Amino acid sequence: xxELKTRIQQDGIVIDNRILKVDNFLNQQxxxxxxxxxxQAFAGRFRDCPIDxxxxxxxxxxxxxxxxSIAMANIPIxxxxxxxSLLTQGEQYTASIYSYTKEETYTASISKxxxxxxxNILIIDDFLASGAAAMGMAQLVEQAGSTVAGIGIVIEKxxxxxxQKLEGAGYRVESLARISHFxxxxxxxxx
Ligand code: G4P
Ligand code: NA
Ligand code: NA
Numbered sequence: 001x002x003e004l005k006t007r008i009q010q011d012g013i014v015i016d017n018r019i020l021k022v023d024n025f026l027n028q029q030x031x032x033x034x035x036x037x038x039x040q041a042f043a044g045r046f047r048d049c050p051i052d053x054x055x056x057x058x059x060x061x062x063x064x065x066x067x068x069s070i071a072m073a074n075i076p077i078x079x080x081x082x083x084x085s086l087l088t089q090g091e092q093y094t095a096s097i098y099s100y101t102k103e104e105t106y107t108a109s110i111s112k113x114x115x116x117x118x119x120n121i122l123i124i125d126d127f128l129a130s131g132a133a134a135m136g137m138a139q140l141v142e143q144a145g146s147t148v149a150g151i152g153i154v155i156e157k158x159x160x161x162x163x164q165k166l167e168g169a170g171y172r173v174e175s176l177a178r179i180s181h182f183x184x185x186x187x188x189x190x191x
Contacts, residue, residue, distance in 0.1 A: 001041050001176040005189055007034060008155070008177055014185035019101070020155065026126055030063050038176060039067025042124065042152045045174040049149050051075055052119035055137050057108060058082055060126040064154055068124055078115060080108040080137060093143045095136035100129060108136050110144075117145030128153040128175060131162030138171060150174060158190050 011024040025031040042064075051072060056065040057080040065077045080095075083106070092109040099106065121141045125133055128151075138148050148171055156163060156175035166173050180190040 001038070003034065003037055004041075004154070004177045007031075008179075008187055012187060014182050014187060017182040017185055020157070020179065020182075020187060022155070026064075026154065027060050032067075035063055035067045036070070038064055038154055039069070039071040041176050042068040042122075042174070043071035045152065045176075046072075046122055046150055050120055051122045051149055053078065053115075053146075054122050054124055055080065055110070055115070055141055056124045057133055057137060061124055064126055065124040068122070068152065072122075076114075078110055080110050080140060082106050082108055084109070093140045095139040095143075097132050097136035098130075100132065108133075108140065110140050112144070115140065115144040115146065119144075119146040120149040121146050122149055123151045124153075125151075126154045128156040128162040128166075128173070129160045131160075131165040134162065134166055134171075135169070138166075138169070152176075155179065 013021040025034055054065045054069055054077045062079050069075050069077050091112040094107050094109045096105055097108050123137045134151050141148050150172040153175035156178045158178050158180050163173050178190040179187045181188050
């Protein structure tokens, strides 16, 4: 997606040739015009398969999932929570996710009420790095007895093992910007 790549080149800040900060348009301030186009791009990538529901994870996945839902006839979104709250009620599907950047494990959960069986699910997230978050969401979907139709990612870092892990488990991965590596703290896109 050219508009996204251009924006990454303009406003992305690379730290230690490893982490891309995109707080200007995705992870803190949100450029809704750009994210609307991101949602339309996901709708295009997954046009060939019927999707019943989008699953994402708080917090940064939510805006992107919202844009994708609007572009896909307002299909419902359910997001996994990373923390239990006093308001958490009823039965939950849970998955353990190790965050490579935060060096800690957390439990992602979705209420069983909002994740029915026998659906085709599109998983959406902002970044694909180690693949742990997407794998965790796929586990939640499968616990529910639904099918992962695909995984849509805004920005993929291809030098980390995420795609390999997800494709190895049989999932289709579509990402809108693929960064093969960083050179002098500048992103280099794959092909
Ligand atoms: P994963 O997302 O593939 O599982 O990889 P990892 O464990 O490495 O990532 C942990 C968190 O850091 C995730 O967000 C992920 O989206 C984010 N992340 C990974 N690499 C980058 C990067 O280069 N730039 C940015 N901006 N984020 C990166 P999270 O902890 O779930 O946070 P949030 O969604 O609440 O913002
Ligand atoms: Na993030
Ligand atoms: Na994320």
